[in-house]
Amino acid sequence: MKQLTLGFIGLGLIGGSIAKALKAACPEISIIAYDINGSTLALAMEEGIADRISSSIDASFSACDYIFLCAPVSKNDENLKVLKQFLTPSCTLTDVGSVKGDIHRHIEEAGLSGQFIGGHPMAGSERFGYINSKAILLENAYYILTPPPCVSEKRVEDFRQLVTAMGAIPLVLNDEQHDYVTAAVSHLPHIIASSLVNLVKDSDSKDGIMKMIAAGGFKDITRIASSSPDMWQQICLTNTGNIASLLEDYVEALIRIKEQLYKKDAQFLYRFFDEARIYRDSFIETSSGPIKKSYSLTIDIADEAGALASIATMLALNNISIKNIGIVHNRELEEGALRIEFYEEAAIQTAREILKSRGYVIYEKK
Template sequence: MMIHNVAIVGVGLIGASLGLGLKDNHKIEKVVGIDQNPHHLQQALDIEAIDETADIKKGVQAADLVVVAVPVGSIKSVVDEVLKYAKAGTIITDVGSTKSNLVQDLEHKSATKDCIYIGGHPMTGSEVSGPIAADKYLFENAIYVLTKTEQTDQASLDELQQLVEGLGAQSLIISPEHHDQTVAVTSHLPHLVAVNLMKTASEYEVDDELITSLIAGGFRDTTRIAAGDPEMWKDIFLNNRELVLNAVEVFEDKLADFKEMINQASAEELETDLEETRQARRELPMKKKGLLASNFELILTLPDEPNAIGQAATLLGEAGINIQDIEVLKVRDDGGTIRLSFKQEEEQEQAYRLLKENNYKVVKKQ
C-alpha cells in the first residue's frame, strides 16, 4: 500500500517537524493534524506543517499512515482511540523513546483491527518544545529507529522505511528490546546524570552565586539535555524503568570506585583510570556501528566579519567536503566559535588541514 494521506496525532516539535518534512514529499497528498491543544494546531497551520485539522475520529478515517507523536505515557490510549476509526491496512507508528512495552501490546491490538503497528523513534529533538520550534530539517542525518518483530508486515515496514529516509534520516531496523537496552545507556542515563548535575550545582548556588556565573562550557554542554520536556522524560524513565535502573546501578558502581580512589588519594590508580577512560572515548567513533551515527567534529574560531561562517562553509564545499551539522557555540564582540560536524573521519581530517592552510584557528574535538 502506498502512503498518500497522513494523520499526525500531536503536533508538537516532532509532530510538526514531521509534517513539514512530509509536505516536501510529492507522494503525500494530505497531512492532517490532530491535537488537544488548539494553539498548537493553529501554529502548525500557520507554519504549513499540516493541511487541515480534525478530531481523531475524522482525522484518521482516510489515513494510510497515522503517526502518534505524543508523550510515551499517552501512546497506548491514543492508539486505542485511533483503532476505533482507522481503516483496514492503515499503518500506525509512534515516535516514543521506549519501544518494548508499546510494541508488545499495540502490535497485537492493531492486528485484531486489520491495521499494522510499527514502533518508531527518531533520534533527534531539541530542548525547545512545541510547533513553534519545528524544523523540516530536524531529521536530516538523524538515526530513525523502526522496530521489527516476527509479526511485522515487511511490505509496510519497507514503505515506512522509504518515507523516513525521504526525510533525510538514516533508518535503523532493530528489535524493540535491543532499542530499549541501547537507549537506556546512551540516552536515558545521560539525561538522568545531567538532571542530577544541575541539582547538585543548584545546591551549591544557595551559598555561592558564583557557581552559576562561572559555569564553564563543559558544564553547559553536559547539562544542556536537562532542559528537555519534563513530561516526556518522566514517561521515558517510567516506561523503561527496569533497564534504566540497571544502567544506574552500573553507573553507581563506577562512581563509587572513582570516589574511593579520590578518598584514598590513589594518584597512580586515578591517573590510570582517567587515561583508560580518555582512550576509550577517543576510540569510540572507530568502534563498530551502534545506534547513533558517529560524529567527527571541529571547533572553529571565526572573526567578527560579515559572512564569516559562509566563507568557511564555501571553502569546504568547494573542496567537496560535506558539513553534516553546524552549531554556534559562543559569540563575542571580536567573533565567535562554531562546531562543525562531519560524518566521516576522513572529512574531518581534510577539513582540518584545509582550514589550517587558510589560516583559520581550528581544533579537532575527540
C-alpha cells in the same frame, strides 16, 4: 513512491518535522492532522503541510496508509483507544516516543501488533511545538524502527523507505534492545548531568563562586540537563527497569573509583582515563544519536570595544542565526575567548569560512 495519505495525531516539534520532511520529499503526499492546539492546525494548513485538519480523532483517519502517534507519551494510550475504530487493516500505525516497551504493550493489548511499527527519530531541540519544526531536523539522524515479530517484512521495508525519504537513517531493533540501548546512551546521561548540576547547586557558597566559574567544561558536559523536565519525568516512569539497572552499575563503578582514589592507585587512575579517552575518540562523528550534537566553535578576539558586536553583525549580514554567544571565562577545557553556538551544521560551516577569511583563529572540539 506511490501517492500516500498520512495521518498525524499530534503535530508538535517531531510530528511537524516528519510531516514537513515528507512533504518536501514527496509533495504528492496527502496529510490529515489532528492536534489539540487549533492555531497549530491553522498554521499547518496555511503552510501547505496539512491538506486536511480535524478537531477530533474521527473517521477521516480511515483513509490513511500511515498514522503517526505524535502526542505526549501519556496521551498515546487514550488516543489509541479512540483511533482503533477507524483503522483499516492495511494502515501502518507508528509512534515517535523515546521508550518503546510501554507503547508495544498497549498495542498488543489493543490487538494491533500486526500493523504497528514502533518508531524513534533520534532528533530534537530545546525548542518545542510545530512552530519550531523543520524538515532538516531529521536529516542524517538515526530513526529506530521496532516492529513486533508478527509484522510482515514488506510492511517493514515500505516503512523503511518512507523513513529514508525523510532524510533519516533507519535502524531496526526490537523494543527491548531499543530501551536498553537508549537507557545507556541517553536516559542515564540525562540523570547524571542533572545530578551533577544539583550537586554543584547544593555545594555552592552563598556568593555563587561555583556557578560563576561553571561556564567552561562543566557547562558543556551538563548541557543536556537543560532538557524538558516533563519529558524526562515520563521517560523515567516508562523505562524504569533499564535505567535503574544501569544506574546501579554506574553507582558501583563510582564506588570502585572512590576506593582507588583513597588508595592513590596511579596505575588504575591512568587506565581509567586512558580507556575512556580511546573509546570516546572512536565514536563516529555524526549529527545522529539520542543526545543532539552542539554546533559550536570558539575564536580568539581582541579585548576591545565593539569586537563581539562586529562578529555578531558580520554573521547576521550573512543570514546566519546565532543560538548563543558569549565570552568564555573558564578556559580550562576550551581554547578561544568567544564561544558561538549555532542551530544547524550548515550554519557553523558557513560561519567557519567567513571567520577564517577575516583572519580569526578558530577552535573546534572533537
